Every structure is written in C-alpha cells, then in structure tokens.
Amino acid sequence: MTNPVFEKIAIIGAGLIGASIARATRAYGAAETVSLYDADLDVRQRAAAIDLGKIADDLATAVADADCVILCVPVGALKAVAAETVPLMKAGATLTDVGSVKGQAADALAAAADGRVHIIPGHPIAGTEQSGPEAGFETLFRNAWHILTPLKVDGEEYAEAVSRLESFWTQLGATVETMDAARHDRVLAITSHLPHLIAFNIVATAFDMETVEQGEVVKYSAGGFRDFTRIAASDPVMWRDVFLNNKDAVLECLGRFSEDLAALQRAIRWGDGETLFNEFTRARSIRKAIIDAGQDSGAVNFGRNQRKGDGDEKA
Amino acid sequence: MTNPVFEKIAIIGAGLIGASIARATRAYGAAETVSLYDADLDVRQRAAAIDLGKIADDLATAVADADCVILCVPVGALKAVAAETVPLMKAGATLTDVGSVKGQAADALAAAADGRVHIIPGHPIAGTEQSGPEAGFETLFRNAWHILTPLKVDGEEYAEAVSRLESFWTQLGATVETMDAARHDRVLAITSHLPHLIAFNIVATAFDMETVEQGEVVKYSAGGFRDFTRIAASDPVMWRDVFLNNKDAVLECLGRFSEDLAALQRAIRWGDGETLFNEFTRARSIRKAIIDAGQDSGAVNFGRNQRKGDGDEKA
Numbered sequence: 001m002t003n004p005v006f007e008k009i010a011i012i013g014a015g016l017i018g019a020s021i022a023r024a025t026r027a028y029g030a031a032e033t034v035s036l037y038d039a040d041l042d043v044r045q046r047a048a049a050i051d052l053g054k055i056a057d058d059l060a061t062a063v064a065d066a067d068c069v070i071l072c073v074p075v076g077a078l079k080a081v082a083a084e085t086v087p088l089m090k091a092g093a094t095l096t097d098v099g100s101v102k103g104q105a106a107d108a109l110a111a112a113a114d115g116r117v118h119i120i121p122g123h124p125i126a127g128t129e130q131s132g133p134e135a136g137f138e139t140l141f142r143n144a145w146h147i148l149t150p151l152k153v154d155g156e157e158y159a160e161a162v163s164r165l166e167s168f169w170t171q172l173g174a175t176v177e178t179m180d181a182a183r184h185d186r187v188l189a190i191t192s193h194l195p196h197l198i199a200f201n202i203v204a205t206a207f208d209m210e211t212v213e214q215g216e217v218v219k220y221s222a223g224g225f226r227d228f229t230r231i232a233a234s235d236p237v238m239w240r241d242v243f244l245n246n247k248d249a250v251l252e253c254l255g256r257f258s259e260d261l262a263a264l265q266r267a268i269r270w271g272d273g274e275t276l277f278n279e280f281t282r283a284r285s286i287r288k289a290i291i292d293a294g295q296d297s298g299a300v301n302f303g304r305n306q307r308k309g310d311g312d313e314k315a
Numbered sequence: 316m317t318n319p320v321f322e323k324i325a326i327i328g329a330g331l332i333g334a335s336i337a338r339a340t341r342a343y344g345a346a347e348t349v350s351l352y353d354a355d356l357d358v359r360q361r362a363a364a365i366d367l368g369k370i371a372d373d374l375a376t377a378v379a380d381a382d383c384v385i386l387c388v389p390v391g392a393l394k395a396v397a398a399e400t401v402p403l404m405k406a407g408a409t410l411t412d413v414g415s416v417k418g419q420a421a422d423a424l425a426a427a428a429d430g431r432v433h434i435i436p437g438h439p440i441a442g443t444e445q446s447g448p449e450a451g452f453e454t455l456f457r458n459a460w461h462i463l464t465p466l467k468v469d470g471e472e473y474a475e476a477v478s479r480l481e482s483f484w485t486q487l488g489a490t491v492e493t494m495d496a497a498r499h500d501r502v503l504a505i506t507s508h509l510p511h512l513i514a515f516n517i518v519a520t521a522f523d524m525e526t527v528e529q530g531e532v533v534k535y536s537a538g539g540f541r542d543f544t545r546i547a548a549s550d551p552v553m554w555r556d557v558f559l560n561n562k563d564a565v566l567e568c569l570g571r572f573s574e575d576l577a578a579l580q581r582a583i584r585w586g587d588g589e590t591l592f593n594e595f596t597r598a599r600s601i602r603k604a605i606i607d608a609g610q611d612s613g614a615v616n617f618g619r620n621q622r623k624g625d626g627d628e629k630a
Contacts, residue, residue, distance in 0.1 A: 076588075100538075125537050129602070145535060187531045190521050192538025198513055199539070201579055203598035205572045206505050216502045218601070218608050220460060222440050223415075223507025224514070226605060227542055233602035236595035243583045243591055254580050257520045258573065264516055265569050268558045273391075276558055280551035283518040286533070287444070287548035290541060293533050 005168040008033040010066035012059065012081060014047040015235070016127065017098050018072035019136025021172070022053045027138040030171040037062035038133075047133040063088040068168065071097040071109075076241035079108035086112040094118045094161045100188060100238070102149045102181035104245040110151060118161035121181065123147045123188075124174060129233040142173030149181040189249035193242055194257060197250070199231035200239070320483040323348040325381035327374065327396060329362040330550070331442065332413050333387035334451025336487070337368045342453040345486040352377035353448075354396075362448040378403040383483065386412040386424075391556035394423035401427040409433045409476045415503060415553070417464045417496035419560040425466060433476035436464045436496065438503075439489060444548040457488030464496040504564035508557055509572060512565070514546035515554070 009031040011018045018036065025031050037056045038044050048055045056062035063069055063085055073081050078099060086095060095117050099105040106121045113119055126144035128135060146169040150162050166176045206217045206225065221229065243250055267275040324346040326333045333351065340346050352371045353359050363370045371377035378384055378400055388396050393414060401410060410432050414420040421436045428434050441459035443450060461484040465477050481491045521532045521540065536544065558565055582590040 125535055127538075144537060187527050187535055188538060190524055190527055191532055191535045191540040194520075195517060195539035195543055197579060198517060198543075198576075200595050200598045201576045202510060202513060202572060203601050204594055205509075205568065205575045207597065207601055208571065208575070209505055209568070211567075212502050212505055214601070214604070217506055218605050220440055220502055220506045221605055222459060223442075223503060224510035224546055225506040227546060228510055228513075229598075229602040229605055231539055231542060232595075232598040234595075234599075236592050236599060239595050240588050240591040244586055244588055247583055247586075250583060251580065252526075253520065253524070254576075254583075256523065257517060258576065258580075260520045260523070261513075261516045261569075261573065264512060265566065265573075268562055268565060268569075271559055271562075273555050273559055276555040277551050279519055280515050280547075280549075280554050282522065283515045283544075283547040284549075284551060286518050286522055286529070287544040289529070290533050290536055290544055 002029070002171060004029055004032045005164060005171055006031040006067040008035065008066045008068075009168075010035045010037065010056075010062045010069045011072055012037050012062065012069065012085065013072035014038040014043050014052060014055075014133045014136075015072060016131050016135040017124065017140075018070070019047065019052055019133040020126075020138065020140035021070060021072065021098075021136075023136055023138035024141055024172040026053065028171050028173065030168050031068075035062045035066065043133060050134060052133055052136070059084060060088050065090055066093060068094045068096065068165065071095070071099075073097075074235075074238045074241040075099040075101050075105055075108075075245045076237075078105055079111060082109050082112035086114055086117055089117050091116040092118070092157075094120055094165055096120045096122045096148075096165060098122060098124055099245075100192065100242045101245040102147075102184040106149060106151060106181045118153075118158055119151055120162055120165050121149045121151070122165070122169070123149075123184065124169070125192075126174075127234075129230050131235040131238075139173065141169065144174050146172075146174035146176045147184055148176060148178050149184050150178060185246050185249045189246055189253045193246055193250050194253045196231055196234060196239055197243065197254070198257070199228040202228050203232040317344070317486060319344055319347045320479060320486055321346040321382040323350065323381045323383075324483075325350045325352065325371075325377045325384045326387055327352050327377065327384065327400065328387035329353040329358050329367060329370075329448045329451075330387060331446050331450040332439065332455075333385070334362065334367055334448040335441075335453065335455035336385060336387065336413075336451075338451055338453035339456055339487040341368065343486050343488065345483050346383075350377045350381065358448060365449060367448055367451070374399060375403045380405055381408060383409045383411065383480065386410070386414075388412075389550075389553045389556040390414040390416050390420055390423075390560045391552075393420055394426060397424050397427035401429055401432055404432050406431040407433070407472075409435055409480055411435045411437045411463075411480060413437060413439055414560075415507065415557045416560040417462075417499040421464060421466060421496045433468075433473055434466055435477055435480050436466075437480070437484070438462045438464075438499065439484070440507075441489075442549075444545050446550040446553075454488065456484065459489050461489035461491045462499055463491060463493050464499050465493060500561050500564045504561055504568045508561055508565050509568045511546055511549060511554055512558065512569070513572070514543040517543050518547040 014036050025034050034053045044055050109119045124146045126140050169176050329351050340349050349368045424434045439461045441455050484491050
C-alpha cells in the first residue's frame with residue numbers, strides 16, 4: 001500500500017461522485033482524513049446514516065486545514081460554491097472539481113482564485129445513472145479515466161500541486177490524463193453529452209406516442225429501448241447544467257447528428273437499402289475498435305462497472 | 316420436466332436466434348429431434364463444428380417430416396425462403412418465423428400458404444448484438460417475451476397449432492403474448508427499431524467529427540457513448556431489412572423524435588434550463604416505471620441476459 005497523498009481532503013457535495021470519492025479514499029488510503037459537507041441537511045443526514053465518513057455541519061469545518069478540497073456539485077453551482085469555499089481554505093491547498101464540463105468550470109473556479117490556493121479543474125469519466133450518497137461505491141474510479149485540465153499557471157508550486165492531485169486519483173484507481181479544457185469539452189460533447197441528450201429525448205418521445213400505450217413501451221423495452229432509459233435516468237440537475245455550460249460543442253454535435261439522421265430517414269423513405277447497410281456496417285466497425293482497444297472491460301463500463309463479469313461482449 | 320412439444324423441428328438459418336433455439340430446444344427438451352439448415356455452407360460448417368445439432372445438407376432434408384419449421388432469416392429473405400420451404404413440409408405442420416417486423420413478415424409467409432400448413436408469424440423479444448451460430452446460447456429466451464401474430468384463420472386446427480407453438484416457446488422459457496401484426500410493428504418501432512437507428516446514427520456522427528479524433532471517441536467512450544456502440548454492433552443485414560419493412564411506423568416515430576429533439580436543441584441554444592430540467596425529470600420517471608415493472612431483471616436485459624447479476628440497477 002502506498003502512503004496517503006493528502007493529510008486531509010474535504011469533499012463538498014455528497015452525491016454519487018462525492019460519496020464514491022469518500023469511500024474510495026478510505027478504502028485505498030489516499031488521505032488520512034476525509035471530511036464531507038453537503039448544503040442539503042437531508043443529504044448530510046443520509047450520508048451520516050450510511051457511515052460515509054466525517055460529516056461536517058458547515059462548509060468552514062469541512063474545509064478547515066484540508067490539503068485538497070473537491071467540489072462535487074452540479075456545474076451550475078460551481079461558481080457560487082467556489083467563491084464561498086476559497087476564503088475558507090488554507091494557503092497552498094488545492095481546489096478541484098468533478099464537473100462534466102471543463103471550460104465553464106475552469107472559469108467558475110478561476111473567478112474565485114485569490115492567489116493563495118491552487119485551482120486544478122478535473123473530471124472523472126465514471127458514473128452510474130444513480131444519484132445521492134447511497135449510490136456511491138469505492139470502485140467507481142478503478143480503471144476509469146480521470147481528466148485534469150490545469151489552468152495556465154507558471155511555477156513549480158502549481159506543477160507540484162497538479163502532480164499530487166494526479167497521484168491522488170491514481171491511488172483511487174483512475175488513469176489520469178491532462179488536456180486543455182476546450183478539447184475536453186469537444187470530446188465529451190460527442191462521447192457523453194450528446195448520447196445523454198439523445199437518450200433523454202427518445203424516452204420522452206416514447207412517453208408521448210398516442211398510438212402506443214406507455215405500458216407497452218415498458219413491457220417490451222428489452223428490444224433496445226431499455227438501454228436508453230438507463231442512461232436517461234441520470235440526474236436532471238447535473239445534466240441541465242452540462243447542456244447549459246457546454247452549449248457550443250453540444251449544438252455542433254447535435255447539428256451533425258440531425259443531418260446524418262435526416263439522411264437515414266430519407267434512405268428509409270425511399271427504400272435505399274444500400275445506404276442503410278453501408279452506414280450500419282460502418283457503425284459496427286467502431287464497436288469493434290472499442291473492444292479491440294480494451295475500452296469495454298467490465299471495469300470501466302459506464303453505469304455497470306460495479307457489477308462483476310458484465311461488459312465482456314465476447315463472452 | 317415436461318414432454319417434448321414437437322417430435323421434430325427444423326430451424327432454417329443458423330445465426331444467433333436459430334442457434335439459440337437449437338440449444339434451448341435441446342436443453343429444455345422442447346422437441347425430440349432438431350434439424351438445422353443454413354443456405355450458407357460456411358455457416359453450416361461452423362454450426363457443425365460447435366455441435367449445434369443435426370445439420371442438414373439441404374433444405375428438403377431439414378424440413379422433411381418436421382412438425383414445426385422456424386425460419387430464422389432476415390425479414391427481407393422471408394418471402395423467398397417461405398416459398399421454397401412450404402412445398403417441402405408435411406401436411407398439418409406449422410411454419411413460423413422470428414422476424415422483428417410482423418406485418419410484412421405475415422404477408423411474406425402467407426404468400427407461400429398452400430392450405431396444407433399452419434402459418435403463425437412470431438417474434439422473440441430477445442437478442443444480443445452478436446451474430447452467427449457461435450453467438451447462440453440456450454438461455455436467450457428465458458424471461459423474454461415471445462410475440463405471436465396469428466393470421467385471421469378460423470377453425471379449431473389452426474387454434475390448436477397456435478396453442479402448440481405457444482407451449483413450445485413457453486418450454487424455452489419465454490412468456491408468449493398474442494397481438495395483431497400492425498400493433499406489434501407500432502410497439503416495436505418505438506421500443507426497438509428507433510433506438511437501433513439512433514444508435515447506428517450517433518456512432519456514424521462520432522466517426523465523422525473532424526474536430527475530435529476517432530481514437531479519442533474510443534478512449535473516452537465510457538461516458539455514455541459505449542452503450543450506443545453496443546447496440547450499433549447489431550447485424551447490418553437484419554436491421555436494413557427491419558427498416559425497409561417497417562417503414563411507416565419507423566418514419567412516424569422518427570418524425571416525432573426529431574421534433575422533440577429540435578425543442579431540446581432550442582432550449583439549449585436559448586439557455587432554457589427549466590425546459591431541460593422538466594424533460595429530463597420526465598424521462599427519469601419512465602425508467603422508474605421499467606424497474607418497478609420488473610422489466611429490468613438481469614434475465615431479460617437485451618444483449619446482456621446471459622451475464623449473471625447484471626441489470627440489477629438497485630444494487
């Protein structure tokens with residue numbers, strides 16, 4: 001076992017991600033002390049009931065003396081929470097986050113900067129469709145990517161802070177990558193944000209069909225629809241904030257998606273089987289690339305990585 | 316153990332579904348003899364190599380004396396295969412299929428009718444994204460729905476044939492439902508066909524983004540995209556035929572989907588967080604309905620029902 005990376009970390013926001021960080025930090029000894037705080041009293045009480053760790057009654061107590069503060073709140077709340085948090089932090093400590101959008105997140109965190117703390121935005125590519133403190137589990141970040149998007153700050157101290165934060169996430173089982181925030185947002189728009197939007201949308205469309213009863217949709221959902229409903233069960237506040245804060249990249253992907261879909265629609269209408277066959281064959285090949293790249297081992301399977309044996313499509 | 320429902324069945328087409336029927340029939344004793352045939356010599360040899368059962372060298376041998384013939388071929392091939400098969404069948408035997416579209420399938424089968432055999436279209440709501448004889452497994456139909464869309468044929472003999480076919484699928488572990496073909500096609504258009512089209516499309520869109528490398532799409536696919544690629548790995552020929560043969564119902568769903576998506580796109584563009592939040596919350600509730608209805612037990616989880624312990628989202 002390696003040594004703790006930090007003496008004390010503070011986790012602000014005890015939802016799925018915050019709770020998982022708390023459990024993973026304890027399980028893998030990544031910090032000596034873990035303090036949690038959530039602005040919602042009910043969430044604090046639920047977190048205490050399931051023994052998530054030391055639950056502070058206020059932000060100042062949680063943050064006091066922490067070497068690293070991790071904001072696990074929706075992207076839309078980041079700016080206000082960061083502004084409240086930074087003045088409570090000790091000098092030289094690190095402030096990071098776990099938001100799914102990084103450009104706006106970086107701006108929100110940077111706005112709170114006072115020159116005393118290191119601000120290093122981050123995003124774990126891990127999650128499930130569950131939310132709340134009860135949804136957290138210690139293996140969530142194992143074999144997952146963790147992306148850091150450091151600010152343009154010179155100096156050895158900042159570089160050291162980045163390196164320490166890398167070690168922390170590595171100790172939780174993640175593989176850390178560093179990239180700039182704009183690139184992160186472009187990549188995630190297509191690999192995560194658009195898929196979620198599509199899933200939310202198809203579920204709503206099904207809901208509204210007058211020609212098919214909702215009960216039938218539920219009953220026969222095994223034909224493919226159910227996979228979408230799982231993704232669409234994700235936290236509405238978190239996802240609202242993602243779309244509001246990664247607007248340009250999402251709209252760009254969405255425009256292309258709709259164009260491509262219109263072409264398939266036209267092929268169906270005119271009975272153009274060749275176009276359909278070619279497009280479907282092309283889609284199949286990217287799946288093969290994912291399996292070949294080992295990106296579908298059970299361990300990193302979004303939403304199911306806690307379940308043993310799943311995700312091995314070759315089984 | 317119950318008795319065999321049929322003395323001999325013939326399975327025409329040894330892909331995922333045909334191979335699974337062969338294995339399930341043997342495992343659960345649903346017929347005394349199982350004969351398989353595939354028009355593709357390579358598939359026949361692969362089926363023989365993995366001990367799928369008695370592989371016939373020609374259609375006539377497979378079908379001879381069979382009490383039930385199950386066509387497991389793409390919907391587009393049904394008409395030709397049915398026309399070739401019916402004259403080889405013994406009088407009073409049953410001809411069924413497993414096509415994902417039932418209106419056109421029923422027409423294709425009915426066109427081959429010669430008054431000697433009972434034609435009963437069917438569709439198991441089960442599958443994985445795999446194809447070929449090696450992909451078959453005996454538990455595929457357990458806890459899955461099997462839909463029969465009987466023709467409008469009067470008489471006790473036909474009713475008895477339907478009842479016997481029901482018993483057969485029940486013995487393989489399925490729950491049988493009977494409905495008319497048009498209703499089947501409307502329900503499946505939204506629960507299966509549209510989700511597959513969307514999955515194929517989003518994968519193609521991702522493939523074509525110049526601003527994001529394909530390697531990055533693969534690497535960070537855990538954020539939601541990977542679930543779509545799994546669905547999009549499904550057999551291109553089968554799905555081409557589905558869309559060509561359920562055109563009207565699919566185009567109707569697709570039109571509504573695009574309308575709904577345009578509304579979300581507008582909400583993103585104008586920063587209308589309330590609309591996004593409300594739609595996402597609504598989508599989440601249908602997921603809850605599916606879990607409450609017990610439609611997400613691991614056993615019927617599309618594409619993953621062979622894997623133990625998966626699908627329990629409450630775990």
